[in-house]
Amino acid sequence: MKPTGRGYLLLDAHPVGCFRSVELMRAEVPVPEKPPARRPTALVIGSSSGYGLASTIAGLVRYGIDGVGIGLERPAGHRSATAGWYRTVATDAIARELGADFSFRNADAFADTTKTETLDLLAERFGGVDYLIYSVAAPRRTDPRSGTTYQSVLKPLGAPHTTRNLEFADDGAAQVREVTVAPATEAEAAATVGVMGGEDWSRWITALAERGLLRSGFRTVALTYIGSPLTSAIYRGGTIGAAKAHLESTARALTERLAAVDGRAFTSVNGALVTQALTAIPGIPLYVSLLRGVLGDRFPSPVAQSLDLWHQLTARRPDVDDSGRIRLDRWELSEPVQAAVAERWRSITPETVTALADTAWFRAQCRALYGFDVPGVDYTVPVATDLPWPES
Ligand SMILES: NC(=O)c1ccc[n+]([C@@H]2O[C@H](COP(=O)([O-])OP(=O)(O)OC[C@H]3O[C@@H](n4cnc5c(N)ncnc54)[C@H](O)[C@@H]3O)[C@@H](O)[C@H]2O)c1
Numbered sequence: 001m002k003p004t005g006r007g008y009l010l011l012d013a014h015p016v017g018c019f020r021s022v023e024l025m026r027a028e029v030p031v032p033e034k035p036p037a038r039r040p041t042a043l044v045i046g047s048s049s050g051y052g053l054a055s056t057i058a059g060l061v062r063y064g065i066d067g068v069g070i071g072l073e074r075p076a077g078h079r080s081a082t083a084g085w086y087r088t089v090a091t092d093a094i095a096r097e098l099g100a101d102f103s104f105r106n107a108d109a110f111a112d113t114t115k116t117e118t119l120d121l122l123a124e125r126f127g128g129v130d131y132l133i134y135s136v137a138a139p140r141r142t143d144p145r146s147g148t149t150y151q152s153v154l155k156p157l158g159a160p161h162t163t164r165n166l167e168f169a170d171d172g173a174a175q176v177r178e179v180t181v182a183p184a185t186e187a188e189a190a191a192t193v194g195v196m197g198g199e200d201w202s203r204w205i206t207a208l209a210e211r212g213l214l215r216s217g218f219r220t221v222a223l224t225y226i227g228s229p230l231t232s233a234i235y236r237g238g239t240i241g242a243a244k245a246h247l248e249s250t251a252r253a254l255t256e257r258l259a260a261v262d263g264r265a266f267t268s269v270n271g272a273l274v275t276q277a278l279t280a281i282p283g284i285p286l287y288v289s290l291l292r293g294v295l296g297d298r299f300p301s302p303v304a305q306s307l308d309l310w311h312q313l314t315a316r317r318p319d320v321d322d323s324g325r326i327r328l329d330r331w332e333l334s335e336p337v338q339a340a341v342a343e344r345w346r347s348i349t350p351e352t353v354t355a356l357a358d359t360a361w362f363r364a365q366c367r368a369l370y371g372f373d374v375p376g377v378d379y380t381v382p383v384a385t386d387l388p389w390p391e392s
Pocket residue numbers: 045046047048049050051052070071072073084107108109110134135136137138139222223224225269270271272273274275276277278
């Protein structure tokens with residue numbers, strides 16, 4: 001199987017490459033000296049990819065979690081299954097090997113039926129939930145109660161924004177192209193909040209509360225991002241930033257509601273991570289490649305950040321900023337790092353891009369999202385792509 005596609009989007013995922021990337025993530029998690037006194041129950045929404053996957057693996061290996069992970073993935077058909085499908089198969093194998101009672105559901109987290117069925121399963125198997133990690137990144141959401149489908153957009157607010165995009169030719173050569181993005185309409189901004197804001201997270205908590213499934217001391221976290229002044233027009237000050245602000249205010253409202261069970265809701269500001277969604281945000285691929293150019297191997301992995309997230313979630317007093325957010329992005333936003341990235345951003349030319357930005361790393365990361373370019377995989381060996389979703 002060969003990687004085929006257009007731009008950053010590939011059409012197939014390589015199962016063995018996806019298994020291997022899950023193994024490599026697992027290898028980063030230190031095994032605890034002794035098992036936890038009580039196995040916590042966790043619900044991870046968005047467990048097949050990115051930060052949700054890393055949190056699931058870190059939780060299984062280091063924190064002995066049982067529970068449920070939810071992702072929305074496509075099975076094999078004319079093309080391979082999605083990469084998240086194969087990563088879930090591999091994560092399930094880890095859970096089984098560890099003896100964890102952890103099952104995976106392939107379902108639309110935004111649907112009421114998914115909530116009911118997942119809560120039925122949690123009630124029957126565990127009788128309550130200790131942690132909910134909300135790590136969904138979706139392009140659209142259908143609100144099952146109104147039937148409205150919201151479509152998110154990645155646009156600035158108020159004024160057009162001109163930035164530079166990193167692209168790759170078919171032979172892998174890096175190119176930088178100037179792009180101008182028109183500002184979002186009010187309807188587009190509201191729709192983005194409808195997808196990536198806190199409404200669905202809040203509904204999960206309400207559903208758990210109504211079923212009496214919130215254990216005393218329950219904690220929940222949804223992931224957010226701030227990012228650099230270089231990307232603020234398109235990210236934090238743009239439509240997606242408005243959605244993140246909504247998510248952050250939802251955390252404050254949820255914490256008030258969770259007082260009855262001595263619970264708390266947080267957002268966690270994670271650092272930049274190469275994902276498919278990130279490649280679609282104008283300017284961000286160049287920014288992240290420059291960030292890696294500055295940091296090299298000091299760029300923390302998603303597993304390292306997820307271990308920090310669990311550390312904070314399980315701490316008696318989590319380390320939060322003035323707005324009540326867990327901060328896992330200090331490495332990214334530190335003054336010297338941002339100054340170095342900004343200096344490179346200003347001076348970059350088509351001739352210097354590969355020297356100043358780690359474009360080779362960025363391209364390999366993008367391909368690894370589909371299981372290609374993963375170290376230790378023999379891509380000449382034929383692979384079966386039609387694999388079943390793990391049984392729950
Ligand atoms: N990538 C970054 O740089 C970055 C940085 C900080 C915070 N975050 C935040 O982290 C969160 C997760 O993003 P990611 O980058 O890990 O994304 P990702 O694309 O790697 O993972 C998204 C997950 O959501 C699941 N999903 C999507 N739609 C779903 C649906 N309708 N029902 C059930 N599951 C669904 C996918 O299956 C996948 O498991 C987002 O809130 C994102 O904004 C990302």
